[in-house]
Structures are given as C-alpha cells and as structure tokens.
Amino acid sequence: MKRNIPLILAFISGMLVIISEFIPHYPFGLIEETLTGWFMIVSSFAILLGQISLISANINRVVEKSQNWQYYLAGLISFAVMVTVGLLWGMENTPGILGQGASIAAKLGSKPFDYIFEYAYMPLASTMFALLAFYIASAAYRAFIIRNFESNLLMITAVIVILGRTSFATALTSWIPKSLTLLHLPELTDFIMQYPNTAAQRAIMISAALGVIGSSLRIILGIERSYLGGGK
Amino acid sequence: MKFVKLIAVCLLLWISVAGEAQEFEAIDFPWDNGSALLLRWKLDPSRDSLSLQKPDSLGIYREFFNEFSQSGECKDGDLVSDTQYKYRLIAYAADRTDSLVLEASAKPRQQWFAMGKLSFLILLIVICAAILYFIWSARRGKDLFIRRISGLDSMEEAIGRATEKGKPILFVPGISDLDDIQTIAALNILNHLAFKSAEYNTDLIVPCRFSMVLSAARETVKEAYLRAGKPDQYREENIFYVTDDQFGYVAGVDGIMVREQPAANFFLGAFWAESLILTETGFGTGAIQTAGTGQPHQIPFFVVSCDYTLIGEELFAASAYLSRDPHQLGSLKGHDFGKLLVILLILLGIVMEIAGLAWFKQFFVGGN
Numbered sequence: 001m002k003r004n005i006p007l008i009l010a011f012i013s014g015m016l017v018i019i020s021e022f023i024p025h026y027p028f029g030l031i032e033e034t035l036t037g038w039f040m041i042v043s044s045f046a047i048l049l050g051q052i053s054l055i056s057a058n059i060n061r062v063v064e065k066s067q068n069w070q071y072y073l074a075g076l077i078s079f080a081v082m083v084t085v086g087l088l089w090g091m092e093n094t095p096g097i098l099g100q101g102a103s104i105a106a107k108l109g110s111k112p113f114d115y116i117f118e119y120a121y122m123p124l125a126s127t128m129f130a131l132l133a134f135y136i137a138s139a140a141y142r143a144f145i146i147r148n149f150e151s152n153l154l155m156i157t158a159v160i161v162i163l164g165r166t167s168f169a170t171a172l173t174s175w176i177p178k179s180l181t182l183l184h185l186p187e188l189t190d191f192i193m194q195y196p197n198t199a200a201q202r203a204i205m206i207s208a209a210l211g212v213i214g215s216s217l218r219i220i221l222g223i224e225r226s227y228l229g230g231g232k
Numbered sequence: 233m234k235f236v237k238l239i240a241v242c243l244l245l246w247i248s249v250a251g252e253a254q255e256f257e258a259i260d261f262p263w264d265n266g267s268a269l270l271l272r273w274k275l276d277p278s279r280d281s282l283s284l285q286k287p288d289s290l291g292i293y294r295e296f297f298n299e300f301s302q303s304g305e306c307k308d309g310d311l312v313s314d315t316q317y318k319y320r321l322i323a324y325a326a327d328r329t330d331s332l333v334l335e336a337s338a339k340p341r342q343q344w345f346a347m348g349k350l351s352f353l354i355l356l357i358v359i360c361a362a363i364l365y366f367i368w369s370a371r372r373g374k375d376l377f378i379r380r381i382s383g384l385d386s387m388e389e390a391i392g393r394a395t396e397k398g399k400p401i402l403f404v405p406g407i408s409d410l411d412d413i414q415t416i417a418a419l420n421i422l423n424h425l426a427f428k429s430a431e432y433n434t435d436l437i438v439p440c441r442f443s444m445v446l447s448a449a450r451e452t453v454k455e456a457y458l459r460a461g462k463p464d465q466y467r468e469e470n471i472f473y474v475t476d477d478q479f480g481y482v483a484g485v486d487g488i489m490v491r492e493q494p495a496a497n498f499f500l501g502a503f504w505a506e507s508l509i510l511t512e513t514g515f516g517t518g519a520i521q522t523a524g525t526g527q528p529h530q531i532p533f534f535v536v537s538c539d540y541t542l543i544g545e546e547l548f549a550a551s552a553y554l555s556r557d558p559h560q561l562g563s564l565k566g567h568d569f570g571k572l573l574v575i576l577l578i579l580l581g582i583v584m585e586i587a588g589l590a591w592f593k594q595f596f597v598g599g600n
Contacts, residue, residue, distance in 0.1 A: 022353055024265030025342040026313075039411050043444055050443030050473035057472045068491055128479035132505065135512040135537075143536040201528040204544040208526035210359065210570040211548030212413050214563045217363055218552065219416065223559055226423035226551055227416050227448065 007222040014220035054079065085112040157192060164189025256321045256334035263599075266313025266342035273321055273334070274303040280326040286319050293320050311340045348599030358573065363566025370562030378564050383522050383540035384553050387498075390520045391428050394495035400435035400470075401425070402494040404485060404510065406501020406525070407478060410444040413548070414526050418501035419445075419452050420551030425498065426456035430465060438471040439488060441481045446473045482506040486513045499523040499538070500547060503530045511537035524550065 013035060020031040054075075061072040089101030091113050101111055108115045144155040163169045169185035176183050182191060218224035255275060261268035271284065284297035284306060297306045311317060316339050323332040370376055394401045403425060405418040422438065429436040436453065440446040450471045457466035474484040486509065489497065497514040499507070500523065507523075507530040514521050515537050523534035524542025534541045542550060545567055552560035577596070584592035 018356075022346050022349055023344060024263070024346050025344045026265075029265040029342070036411070043409065043442070046443035046447060048443075049447055050440075050476075053443075053446060053473040054475075057469055060469065071487070124483070125477070125479040128483050128509065129505065131509055135508045139508060139512055139533065139536040204528040204531060206574050207544035207567075207571065208528070208548070210567045210574075211417075211526070211545030213356070213359055213570065214363055214545075214567050215413060215417055215548040215551075217360055218560060218563055223367065223563070224420060224551060226420040226555070227452065 003225075003228070006228055007225070011220055011222065014216065082113065082116065085116065089113065160185065161189050161192055164192075255332075256319075256336050258317070258319050258336040258338035260338060260341045261307060261309075263343050263345065263347035264340075266340045267311050268307055268309040269311060269317060269319075269338050269340050270305055270307055271297075271319055271321075271336070272303075272305045273323075275323050275332075277302065278325050278327070279323040279332065281324045283322045283324075284319065285322070286317065313340050313342045315339060351596045351598055355573075359566065359570045362569040362573075363563045366565035366569070367559050367562035370558040370565075373558075376558075376561060376565050378553065378561050381542065381546050381549070381553055383524065383542045383546065384550050386520075386522065386540050387425065387554070388428060390496035390498075390522060391425070391432050391434060393520055394429075395432040395434045397495045399495035400437050400492055401429055401496045401498070402485075402489065402492070402514075402519070403436060403438045403498045404501070405438065405440065405445055405449060406499075406503055407441045407481060407506065408502035409442045410448055412502050414502040415445060417548045417551065419448055421498075421500050421547075421554065422449060423452045423456050424551065424554040426453040427460050430457045430460035430462045433462075433465065435467070436470060437488060437492065437494065439474045439481070439485050440472065441474060441476060441478075443473055446471065478504070478506060482509050485510055489513050489517050489519070493517050494519050497521045499525075499534070500542070500550075501525065503527060503534075508533040508537060514538075 016028075016031050017035065020028040023029070058072040058076045058079075062069050062076065066072075086096065088096045088098045089104060089111050090096035091111060105111050110118065140158070143151070144158060146152050146155060163172070164185040169189070173184045173186075181187055215224065219227070256273045257271070259270050259272070260266075261270045273282070275282070279300075279302070281300045282298060283295045285293040285295050286308070288294050296308070308317070308319075316337055318335065318337040321332075321334045321336070323334070325331065366376065391401060403422055405422060406412070406415050408415045410416070426436055438449050438453065440449055450468060453471055454463075454466050454468075457463050474481050488494075489510075490513065494514075494517070497511075497519045499510055499514075499521070503510075503523075503525050504527065507525070507527075511521060511523060511534060521538040522540040522542070523538040524547040525531065525534065526544060526547055528544070531541065531543055549564050549567060552564055555561075581593055581596070584590075
C-alpha cells in the first residue's frame with residue numbers, strides 16, 4: 001500500500017498533465033497551474049525540514065569540534081543573524097515584529113536585512129560568479145591543447161570564434177575581397193554560431209526531449225520506481 | 233423592365249452592404265482556451281491609417297492597435313471566456329475626408345482540443361507506442377541491443393577508486409527542485425550509486441539545494457542501503473541541505489570538495505552558470521568526475537572539465553541502463569526509435585521545403 005499509493009498518484013497526475021496539454025477547455029486548462037500551486041504549498045512545508053537539517057548538521061560539527069568547525073559556526077551565526085533581523089524589522093516592503101525599524105533604516109540607509117543582503121551577501125555571490133571567468137580560462141587552456149584531430153578542430157574553431165567576437169577581427173580580414181565575404185572573421189564566426197553550433201545544440205535538445213518522454217512514461221507507468229526509494 | 237432595374241438596384245445595395253459588413257469582423261480565436269478573439273479587417277485603398285479600439289471599464293473606447301494594413305488581423309488576448317467583447321475600427325482616409333467607423337463584437341469560447349498541437353500529439357503517441365512496444369518485446373524475452381554508455385560503465389570504477397583511497401563519493405543532484413525531471417533522473421541514478429557505495433562500504437555525500445530534494449534523496453539512499461543489506465551504514469547526516477541560493481550552494485559544495493577531497497564526484501541533474509565552477513574545483517582536487525545534464529549550454533563545460541559526460545538523453549537513460557532490468561532497457565530502444573523518427577522527419581521536411589510544400593513544416597510548427 002505504501003508503494004502503490006504514490007504510484008497511483010504519479011499515474012493520475014502524469015496522465016492529467018498530459019491530457020491538459022491538449023485540452024484547453026475548463027477544468028483541464030487549469031490543471032497544470034493547480035498542480036504547480038500544490039507543489040509550492042508542499043515545498044513551503046518542506047523548507048522547515050531543510051532548516052532543521054542545516055542547523056543540526058552545523059551544530060553537530062561545532063559540538064564535535066570536527067576539522068574546520070569554525071566555518072560551521074560562522075554559517076550558524078550568519079543564519080541566526082539574518083533570521084533575527086528579518087523577523088525583527090522585516091524586509092524592504094514588509095514590516096517585522098518591531099515594525100518598519102525607521103530609525104535603524106535611517107542610520108544604515110536601508111533595513112538591516114536589506115543592508116546585510118546588499119553589502120555582505122551580494123558581494124559574496126558576485127565573487128563566486130566571478131570565479132567563472134578564471135575557470136573558463138583554465139578549462140579552455142586544457143581543452144585547446146592539441147592532442148588529436150578533434151582537439152585540433154576545437155582549437156581552430158575556438159580561435160576563429162574568439163577572434164571574430166573582437167573588433168580586431170574586422171581589421172585582420174578587411175583585405176579579403178567582398179566576393180569572399182564568408183571568410184571575413186566576423187561573418188565566419190556568425191556562420192559557425194548560427195549553423196554548426198545551433199545544429200549540435202538542437203540535436204542535444206531533441207535527444208533530451210526523447211529522454212524526458214521515455215523517463216516520464218516509465219515513471220507514469222510505474223516501471224521506474226528508484227525515485228521513490230525503491231528498486232524495480 | 234422597371235422590375236428588373238429594381239432587382240438590380242436591390243442586388244447592388246445588398247452587395248455593397250454585405251461588402252461593408254465583411255470589412256471588419258471579430259471571431260473566436262480557434263482552438264484555444266477561450267482567452268482570445270481574432271479581429272480581421274479589409275479596407276479599400278483610399279484608407280492609409282487605422283485605429284483599433286475597445287471600451288475600458290467605463291465604456292470609453294481606447295486604442296490598442298494601430299499598425300496599418302489594407303487587410304490584416306490582430307489577436308486580442310487575456311480575455312474572459314463566454315463574455316461579449318465589443319470592438320471599433322476607425323479607418324482614416326488618405327485625403328483627410330470622412331473616416332470610416334466599423335464595429336464588431338464576439339464572445340471567446342473554450343475549445344475541447346488544441347488543434348495547433350495535433351502534430352505534437354501524433355508524435356507523442358507514436359513515440360510512446362514505440363517505447364511500450366519495446367518494453368513489451370523485452371518482457372517477452374527478446375534480446376535487445378543497447379549501446380554502451382561509457383560514463384555509466386565507469387561508475388563502478390569511480391566507486392572502486394574511492395574505496396581504495398578511503399575517500400568519500402560526492403553526488404550533486406543538480407540545482408533544480410523536485411518538479412524538474414532532470415532532478416528525478418538524478419535521484420534514480422543516486423539510488424544505484426548508493427547501492428554500490430553501500431556494497432563497497434564507501435561514504436556517500438549528497439548536498440541538496442532544496443528541502444524537497446533532500447527529503448527524496450534521503451529516502452532513496454536509505455532504501456538503497458537497506459537493499460544492500462547494510463542499513464546500519466546509512467548516515468543521514470551525509471545527505472544534507474546547504475542553501476536555496478545558487479552561488480551560496482556552489483560555495484558550500486566547493487568547500488566540501490576542498491575539505492573532504494572526495495575521490496569521485498558525480499554532477500547529475502539540472503545545472504546552469506555554476507556548472508564549470510563546480511567541476512573545475514573538482515578537477516583541482518584530482519577527483520574522477522562524471523557529469524550529466526539536459527541543459528545543452530552546460531554540456532561543453534562538463535565535457536572539458538569532467539572525465540565522463542552524459543549528454544542529453546543519456547542522463548534520462550542512465551537509471552534504466554544501470555538497472556539492467558529488461559523492461560527498462562526496452563524503453564531505451566524506444567528512445568532510439570524516436571531519434572530515427574526525428575531524423576526521417578527532418579529529411580522529409582527538407583525535401584518538402586525544397587518542393588515548396590510549406591504545409592508540412594507548418595503542421596509541425598503548430599500553434600496555440
């Protein structure tokens with residue numbers, strides 16, 4: 001019973017969503033929206049589970065004084081501070097327990113929650129995102145090392161695309177006659193991005209879509225049960 | 233003779249009246265959910281601009297469209313079904329003489345079938361029928377050839393390496409919530425991976441971005457350890473919530489990789505901008521890395537920085553492939569049939585377009 005009820009629910013909801021895609025008439029047209037709403041409600045209850053997991057995992061590490069326990073303590077303190085200031089004075093448009101906190105907001109320029117968010121959290125998130133630039137460089141360096149025919153091809157294409165995206169490319173190939181316009185680096189770059197690149201991406205998207213159909217069908221029919229914590 | 237003249241005059245009058253009546257019409261937008269009307273007009277060449285108006289809540293007509301064409305149409309959306317809507321078309325003359333004012337009204341109606349999606353329905357039925365046929369064939373004992381997926385074959389090698397080194401395995405189930413099929417596919421793979429790691433007595437770390445994923449991942453891993461006959465080795469604290477925030481999550485997982493130094497990393501599920509940050513950090517720690525996603529833009533990053541990459545459909549096929557269950561393997565054969573069908577349709581589409589038969593492409597483009 002514990003196994004069959006989720007399978008029946010998965011079958012009914014899966015079939016309803018598929019049917020509603022092709023029947024715009026009420027009530028079918030609202031099914032997807034309704035199910036998404038239900039998912040949001042269930043998700044909001046599950047948030048508590050996440051918070052409990054976060055607090056217990058961090059407290060255990062701090063209590064056990066495991067390696068680098070200071071980081072876990074920093075995480076707990078950050079969490080506690082954000083929850084406290086959020087509860088006390090609220091956020092930009094929402095009041096907290098102590099109201100809008102106008103006096104503090106006047107000193108800081110914004111509410112404490114928004115202040116910490118903007119001046120502590122945002123720079124940290126931007127720093128993480130900025131790492132991407134350096135990682136792209138290191139990954140590209142490894143990818144462009146010529147080892148075989150494919151990596152050779154990749155490197156040549158990459159050089160064309162990288163050069164083609166700069167203003168230098170126009171100067172470099174401006175001497176090529178207009179009849180051979182495709183050989184101008186910006187044109188060649190556009191060609192590579194528009195045709196071979198788009199074709200490859202669409203092939204992946206089509207294959208992923210087929211995978212989604214197969215996977216969904218296995219789940220709807222109850223053939224695939226691993227996600228329920230079960231085997232065959 | 234007088235009688236004939238009278239009939240002729242009446243006929244001319246009727247034609248002119250009927251002609252004017254057909255210049256502007258409002259009709260229900262076909263095959264939709266009753267939220268739109270289609271407005272069509274046909275003006276004589278003396279007109280050079282137009283104003284399409286509808287009354288607001290106070291009954292005052294307001295312009296909402298003014299792009300001129302001699303004959304054209306305009307879709308008015310976000311309407312309430314079974315409600316009467318009035319429209320007014322004012323057509324201005326090029327020589328600044330009298331303007332022509334035409335009125336029309338209609339009710340949008342809900343339809344029982346989205347005809348614009350007929351091609352999708354046919355394709356869906358054909359592909360689903362193929363998948364079901366191959367599952368049925370597999371059930372009857374037919375031997376089906378399934379091509380090897382090296383990224384999945386290497387899973388055991390990666391777990392073995394982690395066991396030898398006495399290091400844990402890191403599994404990242406993407407950064408999407410449980411309503412994304414890629415996350416479900418990742419959890420299916422996690423089930424197999426957890427079973428293997430239980431057999432090898434290797435720790436499995438699963439940091440989650442969403443509470444729903446955390447709950448499902450815990451249940452999946454717990455069941456796998458039970459199935460492997462080692463429920464005592466299941467450690468709930470190894471499957472934990474990090475944060476909902478994208479880059480906060482990345483920072484957390486990067487920290488785990490640097491501190492715990494897992495010998496094998498698995499990045500399976502939906503990934504966006506963080507994909508390369510995660511995998512390059514993993515590369516830096518020297519872990520053997522397997523990644524897979526359905527996001528085409530992230531696949532190049534994974535290919536460059538991981539040892540094995542599951543591309544597109546392979547992520548969704550992984551669970552069936554790893555289970556070695558003939559019923560599930562049958563569905564993979566159905567995927568291959570789908571690919572063959574798409575290739576044939578693309579080739580046929582090219583031929584039809586060259587032949588000037590645009591209806592074929594239009595049928596598959598669909599609408600609504």
